[in-house]
Amino acid sequence: MNHGQRHDANPDPILSVRDLRVQIGRKGPQILHGVSLDILPGETYGLVGESGSGKSVTGLSIMGLLKRPLNVSTGTIHYQDQNLLKLGPRARRRLRGDLIAMIFQEPMTALNPVASIGTQIAEMFVIHRGMDWTTARQRAVEALDSVQVPSPEERARAYPHQLSGGMRQRVMIAIALACRPDLLIADEPTTALDVTVQAGVLKLIDELCRAEGTAVLLVSHDLGVIANMCQRVGVMDRGRLIEEQDTAALFANPLHPYTRGLLAARPRLGSRVEGGRKRLTELDEIVPQGARGHDSPTLVTPREVRARATGAPA
Amino acid sequence: MRFNFMFGLFLVSIVVLAALLAGVLAPFDPIMDADLMSSELPPGAPHWMGTDAQGRDVLSRILYGARVSLLVGVVSQLINSTIGAALGISAGYFGGVWDDFVNGLTNVMLAIPSLVFALAIMAVLGPGLPSLLIALGLTNWSWTCRIARGSTLSLKSQSFVLAAKAAGFSDWNIMRTQILPNIVGPLLVIGTLGIGSAVLAEAALSFLGIGIRPPTPSWGNMLTDARELLRTAPWAAIFPGLAIFVTVLGFNLLGDGLRDMLDPHMRTRRA
Numbered sequence: 141m142n143h144g145q146r147h148d149a150n151p152d153p154i155l156s157v158r159d160l161r162v163q164i165g166r167k168g169p170q171i172l173h174g175v176s177l178d179i180l181p182g183e184t185y186g187l188v189g190e191s192g193s194g195k196s197v198t199g200l201s202i203m204g205l206l207k208r209p210l211n212v213s214t215g216t217i218h219y220q221d222q223n224l225l226k227l228g229p230r231a232r233r234r235l236r237g238d239l240i241a242m243i244f245q246e247p248m249t250a251l252n253p254v255a256s257i258g259t260q261i262a263e264m265f266v267i268h269r270g271m272d273w274t275t276a277r278q279r280a281v282e283a284l285d286s287v288q289v290p291s292p293e294e295r296a297r298a299y300p301h302q303l304s305g306g307m308r309q310r311v312m313i314a315i316a317l318a319c320r321p322d323l324l325i326a327d328e329p330t331t332a333l334d335v336t337v338q339a340g341v342l343k344l345i346d347e348l349c350r351a352e353g354t355a356v357l358l359v360s361h362d363l364g365v366i367a368n369m370c371q372r373v374g375v376m377d378r379g380r381l382i383e384e385q386d387t388a389a390l391f392a393n394p395l396h397p398y399t400r401g402l403l404a405a406r407p408r409l410g411s412r413v414e415g416g417r418k419r420l421t422e423l424d425e426i427v428p429q430g431a432r433g434h435d436s437p438t439l440v441t442p443r444e445v446r447a448r449a450t451g452a453p454a
Numbered sequence: 455m456r457f458n459f460m461f462g463l464f465l466v467s468i469v470v471l472a473a474l475l476a477g478v479l480a481p482f483d484p485i486m487d488a489d490l491m492s493s494e495l496p497p498g499a500p501h502w503m504g505t506d507a508q509g510r511d512v513l514s515r516i517l518y519g520a521r522v523s524l525l526v527g528v529v530s531q532l533i534n535s536t537i538g539a540a541l542g543i544s545a546g547y548f549g550g551v552w553d554d555f556v557n558g559l560t561n562v563m564l565a566i567p568s569l570v571f572a573l574a575i576m577a578v579l580g581p582g583l584p585s586l587l588i589a590l591g592l593t594n595w596s597w598t599c600r601i602a603r604g605s606t607l608s609l610k611s612q613s614f615v616l617a618a619k620a621a622g623f624s625d626w627n628i629m630r631t632q633i634l635p636n637i638v639g640p641l642l643v644i645g646t647l648g649i650g651s652a653v654l655a656e657a658a659l660s661f662l663g664i665g666i667r668p669p670t671p672s673w674g675n676m677l678t679d680a681r682e683l684l685r686t687a688p689w690a691a692i693f694p695g696l697a698i699f700v701t702v703l704g705f706n707l708l709g710d711g712l713r714d715m716l717d718p719h720m721r722t723r724r725a
Contacts (some may be wrong), residue, residue, distance in 0.1 A: 203620055237622030250617040254635040263631065264621060315621060 153178035154322055154355050155202065155240075161217035166207065171197055173379045175215075179323065182358040184349070186370035186387070188402065190365060193376040195359040199325045202357070203242050204232045219323075236440055238268040241316035243345075245328040247308035251300040257284070257311050258296030264318040274431060283314040306337035313345060315406075320352050327359045342369060363406050367391060375399045459711020462500040462683045465704025469697075473520035480514035485669045487511060492686040504689035506679055512690055515671035516697050517714045522672040523701060526586055527653040533591025534652075535598050542602025543629050543637075547610060547638030556599065556607050569655055586665050590652050605637040639716035643709050657698050673698050 154176070162172040171193050179185045187195045202217055217224040219240065224232060236242075244250045249423065252260060261280035265271040271279065277296070284292035287310040300308060309329065316324055324347060330338040346369055349356050360366055366373055366387065371388045375398065376385040380422050383396040394400045472479065481500060493509040495501050503512035561570075572589040577586030602724035609615060609632070618632050659665035660674025668675050673694040680691035 156694070187588055205616065233622050233624060236620055237575065241493075242620040244613055244616075244620070246613050249613045252614045252632050252636070262622075263627075267624075267627065268622060312617070315617075425606055438656070 141318060154220065155179040155182045155357075156216075156218040157198070158203065158216045158218070159430060160198065160201060160217065161213045161377050162194075162201055162206065162210055163213045165209040165211075168199045169209065170213070171379050172201070175376075175379075175381045175385065177374055177381060181355045182350075182355055183350060183372065184346070184358055184370045186366035186373040187357060187359045188366055189360060189376035190372060190402070192378075193363075194368055194379045196327055197375050198376070199242065199327050201326060203228075203236060203240065203356070205236075205242075214347060234268075237264060237316075237321070238319045238379065239321050240323045241319070241321040241327065242310050242325040242327065243309075243329045245330060245331050247305050250312055253300055253310055256297050256299055257303070261296075261311070261315050261318055264315055267317045279318075280314075283318050285353065286312070287311070287314040287317075289314075304337075305333050306341060309337075309341050310344065313341070313348070317324055317348055317352070317354070321354060323351060323355045323357065324361070325357045328361070329358075329360070330365065331360070338365075345369075361401065363391075429445050442451055456711070458707045459715060460538065462656070462704050462707025462709070462711055465562050466699050466708055468700045468702060469520055469524060472517050473524045476514075476517040476521055477630055480511070480517045482511035482514045483670045484510065484515040484518040485513070486703070494683060496687070497689050503693045504647060504687060506676070506687065506690040507683055512676075512693050515676055516673070516693055519671040519673045519676060519694065520701075522583070522666055522670065523653045523656055523698075526583070526590060526656040527649040527701075527705075529587050530594070530652045530656075531645055532649040533587070534593075534595040534648055535641060537592070538595035538598025538644075539602045539637075541595070542599040542604075543606045545576065545599070545632055546603040547633065549627065553603075558601070560596045560599050563593070568593040569658060571630055572655060572659060573662070573664065576659060581667050583666060586659065588658060589639045589659070590655055594648055594655075595653065598641060598648070601644055603653030605640060606633050609633050609636055640713075643712055643713040643716065646709035646712055648707070650702040653701050653705070717723035 158176050160175040161170060162170055163170045167183075167204060175194070175198055177185070177187075177198075188196050197210065197364050198231070201212055202224070206212065206426065215225070227235075251257070256285055258280045261283050262271075262273060262276035265276035265279050266273060270275075281292045281296050284295055285344070289295050289310055291308060295303070295307075299377075300311075303311065315337065324345070329345065333341060342365060343354065356369075358366065359367055370387050373380050373385060373387050375390075375396065377398045383390070383394070385395070385398045390399065391403065394403055405411070476478040481502075487510060488592045489509040491509065492501075492505055493507050495505040495509070497504040501513065502510050502639065503516065505511055506515070519635065541556045541559070543552040576585060579588060586652035607628075615628060615632050618628050622633070656665055656672065657677065659675035660672045661678050663675070663678060665674050666672035668679070677691055680687070683690050
């Protein structure tokens with residue numbers, strides 16, 4: 141890893157993960173093999189990697205939302221000065237949604253179908269700020285307005301099924317940013333959305349977080365998204381953070397063969413060889429022989445990880 | 455489907471109105487207007503449903519009896535629904551040992567005939583309205599619990615529950631605001647059906663003499679009184695029986711209709 145690449149005169153990181161290991165059960169296979177990363181205040185940090193590389197598990201570990209049998213075996217996650225892994229469940233819950241928030245991939249199912257949008261946003265103010273419902277509802281309308289939902293007063297009374305996917309994701313953003321968190325973990329926030337809507341949602345996240353100074357951990361396998369949004373990028377492969385660089389440097393000069401493979405595997409507009417079609421590069425060819433698959437006892441196949449991880453896709 | 459619901463609603467409304475307006479509608483006092491000179495009169499003016507062995511007006515007693523039946527049915531089912539929902543949701547949500555315990559308890563409750571269990575509780579508490587409510591309220595929650603647990607299990611893996619956790623909701627808040635509102639439909643159906651069986655159970659317990667104490671009229675103890683008159687004055691038994699029948703049928707149809715209306719498979723159009 142390229143710790144040397146880091147801006148050395150930086151402020152203290154807002155979140156600091158050290159040697160994070162996650163495994164299935166007590167003696168089961170490891171899923172994260174000692175991930176370490178720092179997120180600086182206000183920066184957008186991209187986490188890329190293919191499915192099952194541990195991006196989501198890293199995000200969920202930080203949130204403390206790993207589901208049995210997944211558990212953190214060793215490592216530390218420092219938020220400001222406290223080790224999150226040492227905090228009790230109650231203290232951790234207070235941090236969630238208030239100081240560290242998360243947006244999930246599926247905007248279709250991530251909202252409670254039987255409560256109005258306004259109520260769901262207002263609940264955040266009631267739970268974390270102890271507001272009364274009248275004030276909280278007013279704040280919810282303001283929050284809807286800030287995520288550029290048209291006629292927010294009306295929309296606050298709408299139910300999730302009455303909104304489009306993009307609108308729902310905007311609502312999710314409003315909920316996540318309601319309490320002005322220090323860190324937003326966005327787990328593939330636009331994967332389920334139409335390409336035309338994606339750009340708008342990403343721009344919104346970018347603008348809002350910039351305005352509030354919120355740091356973002358952006359989990360994605362979309363390199364285009366990462367390139368546009370992030371200052372620094374970490375590349376994950378099978379439970380390890382194998383490369384970490386400034387975005388520009390990473391795209392210009394990927395160091396790890398896997399990263400090169402990942403970059404080469406992305407389809408490019410107009411990348412036709414004269415007179416015919418060019419095959420898309422496959423990742424399998426680039427990764428060294430024997431490094432993929434079931435051959436290593438410490439490794440788990442992506443399928444297994446996905447199956448055992450929480451509802452969010454690995 | 456709609457017919458079931460409307461007809462059930464119609465029958466239940468009649469019973470509810472009868473209970474509410476008993477004081478206005480009843481031509482006689484159900485207890486005080488005993489007159490041995492006019493005992494066992496057949497239906498006809500002024501006793502439209504005849505009189506019983508003590509000469510009390512059967513119609514008036516049925517109207518007042520509706521109050522008891524409905525009160526017992528609704529209140530005991532509310533207790534059942536609360537217990538069942540609380541146990542079922544928490545068992546499904548937390549899983550583990552608590553889930554095993556609740557499941558075991560539910561199975562035990564299902565294995566004991568609830569009427570026998572209610573009888574045992576009544577034997578301990580003694581007859582009377584409060585103990586009747588307790589006895590029936592503690593013995594019929596197992597189906598509610600099962601349904602609540604099953605629905606919770608399927609909801610628990612929905613991503614909005616995970617999202618609520620990520621938003622810092624406590625377990626209690628998640629169960630209250632995310633899960634409960636999503637299973638109100640099935641619980642309502644079970645509850646409505648449960649009211650029907652509670653009415654029936656009240657009648658059975660009162661018939662056995664350990665429910666509502668005479669002279670307070672209840673459909674069950676009216677049947678007990680009428681048992682010896684079956685040959686001479688069958689109306690004294692037929693009309694309370696009919697009242698029970700109509701009420702139970704009404705609630706069952708209402709419950710079935712509700713289920714059809716709330717069943718997502720039956721809801722073709724999306725709002």
